[in-house]
Amino acid sequence: MADIDCPPPRMSVMLSMPDRPRAERxxxxxxxxxxxxxxxxxxxxxxxxxxxxxxxxxxxxxxxxxxxxxxxDLSGLAYALLDEREQQFQSEFMFGPPPLGPGAPASARLRAYLCRCVDRLTEQAEILAKAETGSQRYRTGAYRVQRHHLMMLLQEIDPELDAAYLAEALIAVLSGRLHLHQVADEGMAPERIKTGLDQLLRGILRSSAPADEGALP
Missing domain, CATH: 1.10.10.60 (Homeodomain-like)
Structure with a gap:
């Protein structure tokens, strides 16, 4: 697997604005x-x-x-309100039990990650959508951690995949604003959204090593 710039072990990066000081009076x-x-x-x-x-x-x-x-701005306030829950989520996928955490095949971890994101959106979509309205979303520590985690899993599945593009494409379909639209305007239930994500993931796995396809039902 090609090397990428992943966060060091057991580092939790909060959702808040990137120029927030590490230590406060x-x-x-x-x-x-x-x-x-x-x-x-x-x-x-x-x-x-x-x-x-x-x-x-x-x-x-x-x-x-x-x-x-x-x-x-209001987006920065929303990010700050989400800090604690974001750190908990990071702990789950970085250090928690498999399949979300280490110890399962990369494809199984990726599927568990996508499903967990839908669960989070079901609970937190409104405030996540509020946070996403600002310009700093792509510069937050949380975005970088999630992007690097997905890149790591995708490169483990197949080093030939465009991990950077696919990681950001997956994050894009897991936005709070899109989730609210899917639920309120399109009447999509969480299980339907998870099934759709499974279909996206199958498309990725079909272009990679055949051994990885067995991780999906």
Whole structure:
């Protein structure tokens, strides 16, 4: 398998904006927690429609400039709200039990990854869609980790595959905005979406080593 620039073992990369400092002063950390707690409270009480920079500032009792300086825009705020769940997801596919985690054939891990993404979208599509509206999506640590993970699996399946292109193509069909459209406008159930992803994966595997095709039902 060709070498790629994968994250070091047991490193978790959060969803937040790429220029976020790694270490924060105690007062800055407190302010961040206050803003995120206020945003989470709005989500619980009003849903995604109630989430705005103005609403968070009011709930936290701070000026709106403070919210913008901390998160940049509403997309950055949404990414920050997803940090903890993103780290948990990373832990599952990097270190968890097979088939999602190490120990299963690459094709089985890839299928488990795609299915797990659909489960996440079923639970989190609205806030993921909100996060995707910003310009920083492709620069976030989470996007890079997911892209590298998919590239690793694809190259293990077949080094001749265009792993970089296919990884980004798969991520594109797992977006929150597309999922909301599929469910709300097209009436697609999660199992139908998973079946469609299986069909995409079969197409990839047919062009690779025959031994890998046996991982799909």
């Amino acid at each position: 105690a007062d800055a950390a407190r302010n961040r927690r206050l803003l995120l707690e206020s945003a989470a409270s709005i989500l619980r009480d009003e849903g995604i429609a109630g989430l705005s920079m103005e609403a968070v500032a009011t709930a936290a009792g701070v000026g709106i400039g403070t919210v913008y300086r901390r998160f940049g």
